[in-house]
Amino acid sequence: DAKTTQPPSMDCAEGRAANLPCNHSTISGNEYVYWYRQIHSQGPQYIIHGLKNNETNEMASLIITEDRKSSTLILPHATLRDTAVYYCIVSSKNANAGKSTFGDGTTLTVKP
Amino acid sequence: NAGVTQTPKFQVLKTGQSMTLQCAQDMNHNSMYWYRQDPGMGLRLIYYSASEGTTDKGEVPNGYNVSRLNKREFSLRLESAAPSQTSVYFCASSLPTIGGTQYFGPGTRLTVL
Numbered sequence: 480d481a482k483t484t485q486p487p488s489m490d491c492a493e494g495r496a497a498n499l500p501c502n503h504s505t506i507s508g509n510e511y512v513y514w515y516r517q518i519h520s521q522g523p524q525y526i527i528h529g530l531k532n533n534e535t536n537e538m539a540s541l542i543i544t545e546d547r548k549s550s551t552l553i554l555p556h557a558t559l560r561d562t563a564v565y566y567c568i569v570s571s572k573n574a575n576a577g578k579s580t581f582g583d584g585t586t587l588t589v590k591p
Numbered sequence: 592n593a594g595v596t597q598t599p600k601f602q603v604l605k606t607g608q609s610m611t612l613q614c615a616q617d618m619n620h621n622s623m624y625w626y627r628q629d630p631g632m633g634l635r636l637i638y639y640s641a642s643e644g645t646t647d648k649g650e651v652p653n654g655y656n657v658s659r660l661n662k663r664e665f666s667l668r669l670e671s672a673a674p675s676q677t678s679v680y681f682c683a684s685s686l687p688t689i690g691g692t693q694y695f696g697p698g699t700r701l702t703v704l
Contacts, residue, residue, distance in 0.1 A: 513692065515693075520679065520698070521697065521698070522595070522681055522683075522695030522696050522697050522698055523634070523681070523683075523693075523695045524695070525692050525693065525694065528692065564633075566633065566634075570691075579636075580636070580650070581626070581633045581634040581635070581636075582633050583632060583633040584633055
C-alpha cells in the first residue's frame with residue numbers, strides 16, 4: 480500500500496472550515512483514500528473514503544485531485560469537538576493486498 | 592451491537608510476565624487487526640488476520656503472537672513482556688476484506704515495569 484504525507488499540526492477557528500491536506504503520490508489505481516480521526520486516545524473513528532470522485536457525508540467532504548496524488552478532507556464548520564488527530568491512509572480492498580500504514584497524522588486544534 | 596470490544600482496559604505487568612489481550616467483534620467482519628500506539632505517535636500494525644484461520648505479520652511483530660480463535664475473536668499474546676512494549680493496544684476489524692473500512696475498539700493501556 481502507498482504511503483501518505485500529512486502536516487504534523489494545523490489550527491482552525493471555531494465555525495470556520497478546516498481543510499486538511501494529504502499527499503499520496505504513489506497511490507495505485509485500485510487504492511482508496513481513507514480518513515480516520517482519533518479524539519484524545521480513544522480508538523480511531525472512520526470519517527470518509529473515496530476512490531477518485533469527490534465524496535460527502537454527514538461528517539465531512541473529501542476532495543481528491545484528478546491525478547489522485549493528493550486529497551483534502553474538509554470539515555465545513557469546525558467545532559471544538561473536532562479537535563483530534565486526523566489520519567489519511569490509502570488502502571486496496573484486494574484481499575491479498577496486505578495492510579495499511581497509518582503514519583503520525585495531523586493534529587487539528589480548533590480554537591474558540 | 593457492541594462493535595469491537597477489548598479486555599482488559601488497563602494492565603500493569605512486570606518485565607518477563609506474560610499476558611493475552613482479548614478482542615472480539617460482533618459485526619461479522621472477516622478481517623481483524625492489532626495495532627500499538629506509543630505516546631505521541633501514530634498507529635503501527637503488529638499483526639492482522641485477513642480471514643478466520645489466517646494471520647500475517649505487520650510492521651512490528653517481534654515479541655508478539657496472535658491467535659484467530661474464530662471469526663469473532665482475535666487475541667494478542669505477549670510471552671515475555673518488556674518495558675519497550677508499554678503502549679496502548681488497539682484492535683480493529685473490517686469487512687469484507689483487508690483494506691475495507693476499519694472499526695476500532697477502545698484500546699488496552701499496558702504498562703510494563
